[in-house]
Amino acid sequence: MPKPGPGLRLLDVARHAGVSLATASRALAGREGVSQEVANRVRQVADDLGYVANPFARTLAGGASPTVGLIVHQIDDPYFSEIAGGVIQLADERRLLVQICHSGRDPGHELRQIRHLIAQRAGVIIIAGSGFGDPGVEAETRTVLAGYQRGGGRVAVIGRHALDADAVLPDNVAGGHALGSHLAELGHRRIAVAAGAAVLNTVADRLAGVAAALRRHGLSPDDVPVVHADFVREGGRLAADRILRDHPDTTAIIALNDAMAMGVLATLRERGIGVPSRMSVAGFDDVSVAADLAPSLTTVRLPMTDMGRTALELALKSAGSRPRRRPTGHRLIVRDSTGLVPSGARLAGEGVE
Amino acid sequence: MPKPGPGLRLLDVARHAGVSLATASRALAGREGVSQEVANRVRQVADDLGYVANPFARTLAGGASPTVGLIVHQIDDPYFSEIAGGVIQLADERRLLVQICHSGRDPGHELRQIRHLIAQRAGVIIIAGSGFGDPGVEAETRTVLAGYQRGGGRVAVIGRHALDADAVLPDNVAGGHALGSHLAELGHRRIAVAAGAAVLNTVADRLAGVAAALRRHGLSPDDVPVVHADFVREGGRLAADRILRDHPDTTAIIALNDAMAMGVLATLRERGIGVPSRMSVAGFDDVSVAADLAPSLTTVRLPMTDMGRTALELALKSAGSRPRRRPTGHRLIVRDSTGLVPSGARLAGEGVE
C-alpha cells in the first residue's frame, strides 16, 4: 500500500504568511489568541496555496477527526443508498469524508464494523437500519458505543430507537396505520402482510401500526396472516407464494418495505394475478423506483435523503449529553397498485392453480 | 469534533512481549529481521490484548493508508450503488475502509474530490463513471492523478478509458451493437436514441455501437435521431418527449442507460402509448429493478458488483507500472419491453395528440 506523496505542510503556509507554526495552526482552527488581521492573512495564504491539513497528523495530535462512519445493511439497497446520499451530501458541504461499511443484516458483523470504525478513529458514527433484537450482541454494542461516546465520539442512528444516541425516527407505527386504514377503507377484509424478520424493530413497528388500523376497522389480528421472510425482494416473492398458498382468498398484501413489495409484484405478475384488479399491493418507504413499477406502487413515503442529512446534522452539533430524537414526516402515496376490493372477492384465489 | 479515547499503544504490546518498540513494529508488519520465535510471541500478545494499530500514527509515519476513496457520480443511482456494493464487499474482506464521495457529474467537483482524497492520504482511489470531456479539467485531473501515483497512490477507473490507470471496462460499443442489432432484427427501422451528454465517453461508446449495428442493417445514421439529455430518469422523460414530438413515426427507443429508459417508459405510460405494442424500449446496465419495471426492460447486463470488486482488486495488486485494462462481460437481456415492429408502424404517432 502506497504512501501518497508529500503535500503542502502547515509549516509552508506559516512561512509564506510570515508567522510561526503555532500561530498558523490557531488561525486555521479559528481559535482564540490570534489577531483578526493575522488570522485573515494566514487563511488567505492557505487558500491561495490550496492547503489541506493532513488529517492523520491532525488526529494524531489530538485534533478533530474529519471522517464519519456510516453503517448500512447493504449499500445497493435503494433505501440505504438514498440515506447514504443524504449523508454524503451534507458531509461534502462540511468537507467531511464518509466511510461506508455493510452490516449485512448481521448483528455480530455490525458490531465488528463499529469496532473497526472506532479503531480508525472516526469522529462520527451513523448507524442506519433496524436493530436485530439479539440481546447479547445488542448489549455489547451498547457498551462499545457508550465507551466511544465517553471518549468524545458522536453517534446517531436512523430508524432504530433502542440505542442510546441521537436518533432520526420515522413514525413507522403511524405509517403502518395509514397503510392499514387505506386498504380497509377500500373495502378489503382479507389482508395479508409480507413482513421482514420479526426481530427488526422497523418491522415490529410497522406491523403494529397495520394491526392497530385493521383492528379499528373491525378486523381481528387473527384474521390477518403475517408472513415473515427476508426484508428484501426475494423475501417478498417467498411471502407472496405462501400467502397465495395458505390464504387464497386474500385481496390485499401489505409489504412492510418496497423491496418486498417488488417481490410480491413479481410473483403476482408471473401468476397472472392482476394488480389491483384481483389483488391490491402496498409497500413502504417510497424508494425512487416505486413510481415506475408495474403497476406503480402505493406506499408510505419516507424522506430518506433528508433522514441521512439530519442524522449527520444531529451528530455534528450533538450539544447536550441527552440524546435527541428527531421524528421524520411520512406520507401515504396512493398510486395504482391498490384499488377497491374486487366485487367478486369471494372468487379470489381461483387463479391459483 | 471528538477525539476518540486512547487505545492500546504498540509500546504496550512491546513491553508485554518483552521486546522493543522497533521489534514489535517489525513483527506485526511481518517484515524481515525478526526471529520467528519473537515474531510469534509478539503477534500472540497483540492478539490477546486486542491491539489495533492507530491508522493515523501509522500513516503519518509513512506506512500504509488503509482507506480507499471511491468517487461516484451519485450514490443513490442504482448503477453506482451496485458498483459501490462490490467495492465495499472486497474492502470488507481486506479490512479496508471505503470513503465515498460524489462527483455530481461535474468535472470540476470531481477534481476537487480527488484532491481532497489525496490530501486525506487515501491509499487507493477508484473513479467510477464516465469522463466529462472537458479538456482543461481532464488534463489537470490527469496531472494530479499522475502525481498521486508517482507518490505510490493507486488509481483504478471504472468505465472510463481516457485516464492513465488500471481500468475496468465494459465493452460499451459491443453492448450498444447488441442492442441495435436486436431492434433491427425485430424489424424496427424507425429507431431513436435517448442519450446522455455527448461528452460522456460511456454515451459516446454505446452510441457508436448502436450506430454501427444499425448501419450494418442498412440504416444510415441520419435516419437515427439521437436526443441528448441528462443521463438520469428525468433526462429520459425529456428525450422521450422530444422524440415523440419530432419523430412521431418512431417505433423503438434505445435509452443508453436504464435510468433514462425508466424515464422513457414513464412518459410513454402517461401518454398511453403501449410498450412494446406500439413502441419498443431498451435500456443499458440492467440495474436490479429493470426486471420489475412495467414492462420489464430489455437491456444489456453489466456486472456492476463485479466491476466494483475487480477495480479494487486491480488497484490493490497493481504491480507493474503499466496500467492494465480489464474488460467485463455483458449480455443482452431480452425482456418484455421490446417486440416486433407493429405491423401498422406507418400509423405510429397517431396517439400523440
Add this chain to the structure above:
DNA sequence: CCCGCTTCCGGAAGCGCCTCCACGCCGGGC
C-alpha cells in the same frame, strides 16, 4: 514613571508509529 494585566505570538513537547542506523552476538574461514 513603574507595575500588573491583557493580548498576541513563538518555542517546544509530544501524539503513535515506522525505519534508518548502530550495536552485540554468533559462526565460519584464514
Add this chain to the structure above:
DNA sequence: GCCCGGCGTGGAGGCGCTTCCGGAAGCGGG
C-alpha cells in the same frame, strides 16, 4: 585464535499537527 560478515535487536529521529507555556509587547491606573 582472531577477524570479518550476517542476523537479530534496540535507540532515536521524524512524519505534520495541536497545544501548553513562557515571553514580548501594549494598555491603563497608581
